[in-house]
Amino acid sequence: MNRTIAHLNAATVPTERLACARRPILLTVAGWILCAAVFATQSHFAAAVRGQSVPWGAAFAAWLVWASGWALLTLPILRLAKRVPFERRAFWRVVAVHVPGSVVAVLFNLALYAAAAPLVGAPGVGPDWSANFSRLFVMTFLPNLAVYWALVGAVQFLRLRHNIHERERRHLRLEAQLAEAQLLALKSQLQPHFLFNTLNSIAVLIGDDPAAARYMLQLLCGLLRKVLDNDGSREVTLREELDFIASYLAIEQIRFADRLSYHVDAGPDVMQARVPSLVLQPLVENAIRHGVARRARPGRIVISARADNGMLRLAVTDNGAGLGRDVKWGIGLSNTRARLQQMFGARHAFDIGENPGGGTAVSLAIPLQEGPCASVH
Structure with a gap:
């Protein structure tokens, strides 16, 4: 039987070639x-x-x-x-x-x-x-x-x-590879810097407050699991991004104790909107490092999201010392700006300025989109 099938397959190949x-x-x-x-x-x-x-x-x-x-x-x-x-x-x-x-x-x-x-x-x-x-x-x-x-x-x-079509396909592949590289760079930036500070805080708490140290370690494990379990998605829902930020800030609140508080102002109408993965983390980290960490008084971070004429507007503000004379674009902010430019081109806005109530305000606007999130393959 197998020989018969093989013979028929062998006879079919020349026939197909002849037809072509x-x-x-x-x-x-x-x-x-x-x-x-x-x-x-x-x-x-x-x-x-x-x-x-x-x-x-x-x-x-x-x-x-x-x-x-x-x-x-x-x-x-x-x-x-x-x-x-x-x-x-x-x-x-x-x-x-x-x-x-x-x-x-x-x-x-x-x-x-x-x-x-x-x-x-x-x-x-x-x-x-x-x-x-x-x-x-x-x-x-x-x-x-x-x-x-x-x-x-x-x-x-x-x-x-x-x-022309081949160049377009090559360009799309390069864009996808660039987006993946930027996302991996952002992850690698988050892990060593954040891990060092967190592990240092856990080491200090082990002697003074073992329960707080264990709780902080549990939060860190959960946060790192979210990062490592990311399947390479270029985009996540705003709800997923805010859940990640909540875990991130929970650890930072243990580090800064009463000096750090935060508030999220986002309605249910934007929770399913697609946003670039890890887009808020560099903005929040920037607010903590240059806002909360530099002042002795309690600091507050506000994360807001709203829909406006087909755009999703996100903002992270703090009540820290403000910008001063020079606006410095660190690795996190520069990487975020490059990712937004690569993903949305002219259809986005990214600004850093003074918070009217004192401190710094970083805002961005991207097209408001819902549905399945794009992935990097």
């Missing part, structure tokens, strides 16, 4: 028959306008002879055009191949027509081959030459179109 080989030939023949029919119709009606009588059948037979020559030449011309495409670096090679090739193709077509046209009673030709060929050469050489270059131009057009 026949398809270009059939398309070529059908295309040139259609051209012959169109030109015959034009000749028939043009003769009628001039007051002459040219039967459509006779005109079709004559044009079919002409089309047959080009049908024989089409596939060789297309193969030659693929092997010797138009390139700036090889301009003279193109000229050296296609100029003689076009002349040879036209002469072949004219010679074939001069010999076969009298057999079908084509108008305007006689029994003398040389007289027919000379007359056709003078009257139709340039139009036939245009046919050759039209075929070559069609191959060049398809080649350029293929190259």
Whole structure:
């Protein structure tokens, strides 16, 4: 049984190859028959306008002879055009191949027509081959030459179109790879810096408050599990992002005790909106490092999200010392700005400025979108 199936499969492969080989030939023949029919119709009606009588059948037979020559030449011309495409670096090679090739193709077509046209009673030709060929050469050489270059131009057009699509696909792959690299960079930035501070705090708490140290360690394990379990998604829902930030801030609140509090102002209408993964963490970390950590008084961070005219507007504000004279774009903020530019182009906004109530405000706006989140593969 297995031998029979194998034998049938082996017999099927040549059949499929033969069908694939026949398809270009059939398309070529059908295309040139259609051209012959169109030109015959034009000749028939043009003769009628001039007051002459040219039967459509006779005109079709004559044009079919002409089309047959080009049908024989089409596939060789297309193969030659693929092997010797138009390139700036090889301009003279193109000229050296296609100029003689076009002349040879036209002469072949004219010679074939001069010999076969009298057999079908084509108008305007006689029994003398040389007289027919000379007359056709003078009257139709340039139009036939245009046919050759039209075929070559069609191959060049398809080649350029293929190259454009290939560049677009390559560009999309590079964008996806860039997004993945940026996300991995953000994760690697979060883990060493954040781990160092957290583990240092746990080490201090082990002697003073073992229960708090164990609780902080549990929070850290949960947070790292969320980071490591991320499947490479470029986007998550705002609810998932806020849950991650809540875990992050819970650990920071143990570190800073009563000096840190936070509030999330986000309605249920935006909780399913898609946002770049880990987009809020650098903003919150920046508020803690440059706002809360630099002041002795209690600090407060407010995270807000709202929908506005098709945009999702996110903001992280603190009541710290403010920007001062210079606005410094750290690694986290610079990375976030680059990710937003790469993902949304001109359809986003990212600003850092003074909080009206004192401190710093970082805001961003991205298109409001809901549904399945995009992933990096």
